[in-house]
Amino acid sequence: MVKRVGQKKRGKYSRKPKKIILIGTEGNNQTEKNYFTAFNQTQSEYKINVAKGNNTDPEGVIHDLLKTAKQEELDLKQGDILACFIDVDFKKGREKELRAAIKLARQNNVSLYLSNPCFEVWYLLHFRYSTKPYCSNDEAIRDLNSYISDYSKSKDVFELIVGN
Incomplete structure (x- = not known):
């Protein structure tokens, strides 16, 4: 279609688009994905x-996050946010991986959140305040089972914890 002099432009947005929070998680980890995407139902400022x-290594997760941010053309100056969630776990060499990830996150304006030892600690904090140092993922999950008796990895429990 040929543009004529004085023709109005179509397709102008009248509403301001939501800011985006793009989250990076380890591998095909559904636990964090289920938890954070459920927040889309509870608030309207961010998507x-x-x-x-x-990737399951911390640096690889950040690289995946940055790649997706570029593909989706996120704009950090306009309020979009990059956040990465990594389990500390207790495995050999993890400390070195985490230091490198912290450095990479700082260089790229990525907010890095470490779950020590695993993400299930976030769920526990919905039920009680705790500074308990867990020695294993299994120990944290055992404590969580006292609040969510049929809990299993990757189970969507948002509806069970949202009010806490």
């Missing part, structure tokens, strides 16, 4: 998306 990727 929460999860970055694509299968």
Whole structure:
């Protein structure tokens, strides 16, 4: 269609688009994905998306996050946010991986959140305040089972914890 002099432009947005929080998580981890995407139902300021990727090492997760942010053309200056959630776990060499990830996150304006030892500690904090140092993922999950008796990894429990 040829544009004529004085013709109005079509397709102008009258509403301001939501800011995006893009989240990076380890591998195909559904636990964090289920938790954070459920927040889209509870608030209207941000749209929460999860970055694509299968990396399980902390630096790889951040690289996946940055790649998705570029593909989706996020604009950090306009209020979009990059956040990465990594389990500390207790495995050999993890400390070195985490230091490198912290450095990479700082260089790229990524907010890095470490779950020590695993993300299930976040769920526990919905039920009680705790500074308990967990020695294993299994120990944290055992404590969580006292609040969510049929809990299993990757189970969507948002409806059970949202009021806490």
